[in-house]
Amino acid sequence: MKIRTDAVCKEYQLGRSTVHAVRNASITINAGEFVAIKGPSGSGKSTLLHMIGALDQPTSGEIWLGDSKLNDLDDSRLATIRRNEIGFIFQSFNLIPVLSVFGNVELPLRLQRVPAQERKQRVEEMLHAVGLTQRALHKTEELSGGQRQRVAIARALVTRPQVILSDEPTANLDSKTGDEILDLMRRLNQDHQVTLIFATHDHSIVERADRVVSILDGEIIDDRRMGAEPKLMSVG
Numbered sequence: 048m049k050i051r052t053d054a055v056c057k058e059y060q061l062g063r064s065t066v067h068a069v070r071n072a073s074i075t076i077n078a079g080e081f082v083a084i085k086g087p088s089g090s091g092k093s094t095l096l097h098m099i100g101a102l103d104q105p106t107s108g109e110i111w112l113g114d115s116k117l118n119d120l121d122d123s124r125l126a127t128i129r130r131n132e133i134g135f136i137f138q139s140f141n142l143i144p145v146l147s148v149f150g151n152v153e154l155p156l157r158l159q160r161v162p163a164q165e166r167k168q169r170v171e172e173m174l175h176a177v178g179l180t181q182r183a184l185h186k187t188e189e190l191s192g193g194q195r196q197r198v199a200i201a202r203a204l205v206t207r208p209q210v211i212l213s214d215e216p217t218a219n220l221d222s223k224t225g226d227e228i229l230d231l232m233r234r235l236n237q238d239h240q241v242t243l244i245f246a247t248h249d250h251s252i253v254e255r256a257d258r259v260v261s262i263l264d265g266e267i268i269d270d271r272r273m274g275a276e277p278k279l280m281s282v283g
């Protein structure tokens with residue numbers, strides 16, 4: 048699913064002063080791209096990500112997810128898009144402590160009213176993909192940070208979303224676990240053409256991304272595709 052923001056601005060009113068969290072951001076992200084949004088703390092990464100994910104509305108400008116212009120949709124339609132098209136992974140994981148690992152990953156499928164037998168099969172498949180089959184019946188509070196993050200990834204992917212949005216997915220992980228998680232997400236991105244959009248400070252993410260969008264003081268200051276430089280033609 049193609050994502051497009053057109054001259055998006057987000058302003059917050061703090062007393063008498065206006066915070067320009069995002070200024071005039073125009074960006075097009077193609078299906079299957081892995082994009083890192085990079086910038087210092089307070090530069091507007093999370094705000095931009097939240098607007099793309101239909102969690103927040105821009106003050107001005109347009110946001111398109113595929114053929115849907117988010118500005119025009121009511122709350123219930125936005126909720127449907129969040130539930131069906133987008134997987135969110137946040138640094139605090141947002142897992143439900145009273146549920147088991149299985150129960151956490153199953154929850155979005157329950158919300159989509161997927162029948163029990165299919166739920167079981169899809170959850171087991173996802174737990175296998177993230178290497179947590181042995182932990183299915185554990186409570187999430189019994190898991191390490193890296194394992195919790197893998198539960199959050201499994202929960203985000205089990206609905207087979209077209210887009211995964213993540214705010215600092217590796218922030219609470221040691222570098223080895225962070226790298227493993229990134230390799231896993233990269234594989235899922237390549238195998239299933241899931242679009243990945245990560246807000247991050249992490250060099251490991253920036254190195255792996257297809258494209259790095261740099262943001263400073265709410266403004267996109269650089270947008271570059273990574274990978275092989277175009278070959279110079281040898282003449283003569």
Ligand SMILES: Nc1ncnc2c1ncn2[C@@H]1O[C@H](COP(=O)(O)OP(=O)(O)OP(=O)(O)O)[C@@H](O)[C@H]1O
Pocket residue numbers: 059060061066067068086087088089090091092093094095246
């Ligand atoms: N709800 C809000 N009310 C007022 N100001 C806000 C609000 N949310 C964000 N801001 C401000 O908007 C700016 C951008 O914040 P944002 O969280 O998007 O930055 P960020 O790049 O994600 O930072 P970090 O890397 O620290 O998470 C900051 O100046 C922040 O203080």
